Amino acid sequence: MNITDENKLYFEDVLRRRFSTRRFKDTPVSMEDILRILEMGRIAPTAKNFQPQRIYVATKEADLAKLDMVTRCRYNAPLVFIICSDRGEAWVEDKKTSYEMDATIVATHMMLEATNIGIDNIWIELFDKDELKRLFNLDDNIEPIALLPMGYGTDDNRPSHLHDKRKSLEETVTFL
Template sequence: MNFIELAKKRYSLRNFDVKKVEQEKLDLILQAGQLAPTAVNYQPQRILVIESDEALAKLKDCTIYHFNAPMALLICANKVESWKSTYDGKVHTDIDASIVATHMMLQAAELGLGTTWVGNFDPIAVRNAFNIPSNIEPVCILPIGYPSKDAKPNPNHTKRKNIAQTVLYNYF
């Protein structure tokens, strides 16, 4: 499958099967994150694999958007290791973690797995539940697993603005 086909096929899965994700598939997803570009290649990402029943129960205390997935990846980045722009001092923690998460989401889709990006979680609860140090910034949660037999994309999934509305050339 080519990239555009993969991008069209992927959707935010909110109805997971109970089947566990095989370690070899998880390894490929994690490798996709490892290979993702980061600013100045500093690689500040830190990925917490949440797969035990105990850890998944903790996750449910941090967000209602876990969708009962059999596994989740908590995508974080080290604020100290992240690149800082010399122009405005912006720390690229969230940008690098987002690039890493996107690579992992697309790799999961290629493997027949589904994910959804969860940004709506209690960061203090996540930090406390998983003993996250203060220099590590939780950015998003990716529930991950196989689609249930009745899973389907949201009807809005295929609605896209005309490209002329989102792409400009040379000036705004």
């Protein structure tokens, strides 16, 4: 791989630029951008390359209204990726399964690509998974993992006070 310093700096800039958006404008995200975000999720690594992720794209009013019934954290986003995983398609050995890990890696790719192309976003864990399955008629083996509301933040969109509060490396890393 021939990686220039410019490549490295650009990637770091994307990582440092990302923050959770909790106020979205109504402005829709173009299909071109939606597909680009999905494509960057598609190329994510998964255990044994089984690719169990199943992603539902909500932009219609009726579907966004359903999401509002299962979470208070859509924050008016005009686009929500419902990141799910098919338990039956994931790598399983003994009692271990990669279904959740695979889907979160895919979602991370998507979140960072959204940031890369200027689409504001947030990762949502706080939602009623059973109710979401019921409202969207998802099969039993499809497990909702995360919601990714996306769009354009309002003009006063700023990182929350938590954004800069990261633990030091000393607190989270042990050199063995």
